[in-house]
Amino acid sequence: MKSKQLSAIATVFFIAGIVLPGQLSAAAEATDNKAGIVDLEYGEEINETCAACHGEFGEGMPDGEYPRLAGLPQGYIAKQLRDFKTRARLNIPMLPYTSERELPEEDLVSVAAYLEQLELPTKLPPIDEDNFDAFARLQQGKRVINIARLDGNIQAGEKLYQKECSSCHARDGYGKPARKIPPLAGQHSEYLRRQFQKYRSGKRLHDDDADDKELFEEISEVQEHDMLSYLSILDDG
Numbered sequence: 001m002k003s004k005q006l007s008a009i010a011t012v013f014f015i016a017g018i019v020l021p022g023q024l025s026a027a028a029e030a031t032d033n034k035a036g037i038v039d040l041e042y043g044e045e046i047n048e049t050c051a052a053c054h055g056e057f058g059e060g061m062p063d064g065e066y067p068r069l070a071g072l073p074q075g076y077i078a079k080q081l082r083d084f085k086t087r088a089r090l091n092i093p094m095l096p097y098t099s100e101r102e103l104p105e106e107d108l109v110s111v112a113a114y115l116e117q118l119e120l121p122t123k124l125p126p127i128d129e130d131n132f133d134a135f136a137r138l139q140q141g142k143r144v145i146n147i148a149r150l151d152g153n154i155q156a157g158e159k160l161y162q163k164e165c166s167s168c169h170a171r172d173g174y175g176k177p178a179r180k181i182p183p184l185a186g187q188h189s190e191y192l193r194r195q196f197q198k199y200r201s202g203k204r205l206h207d208d209d210a211d212d213k214e215l216f217e218e219i220s221e222v223q224e225h226d227m228l229s230y231l232s233i234l235d236d237g
Contacts, residue, residue, distance in 0.1 A: 037106060043114025046107055049097065050115075057143050058118050064190025068145065070118035075180035077112035089204065116177075120186070122146040122235050146236070150189055152222075152229030160227050164215065168207075173234040185234035192231065196224055 047058070050069070054060055058070030069077065083089035084098040097103060121144055162171065165184070169175050173185035184192060198204035199216040206212040
């Protein structure tokens, strides 16, 4: 194809607010760590848009429709947002929010950094009867997230997890932030189930590797439930 034609096509995508995969190179990802590019206050402001679905504190929804974002590695969140922008990961609800116009790189990096530093406790602190504040207690409750225990075979789920998943997501289920690998512990079970099914069907690539589809096809729904049951108890400590 002639260069003029390529230029014209690129211009059409730019006007439409769609970023071509080649435009988000390793150089773009390197901006994650550049001094001064991250603005946490601005990231908090951007998160007000995300909060409509993912919650004010990035807590997500227990029904699995929207995942927990709080505490996920900045690099992982940034990569998912870039994949939404290039349509490498297609997610219809995210389309209006991930054009280059709505989410330029500097915004993307700042909101990813803001979400990473959010901490969600798994239980409420003891009540201070001498200085009890009902409203403050209510606000504290909104931040608490503890995954409900599922009814599968936890021992079998742990064995399968340690065999197939722990090398990347860590033995304790809390991921490896330096490698942009997210935690599975503390994530909503139904969201993980939906992603598992997408990997199995090929609707979403696991670790950008099409060959991983076979791994998920080999795991039965019973085994999947057992693994999710094991993951559901990892934030109980």
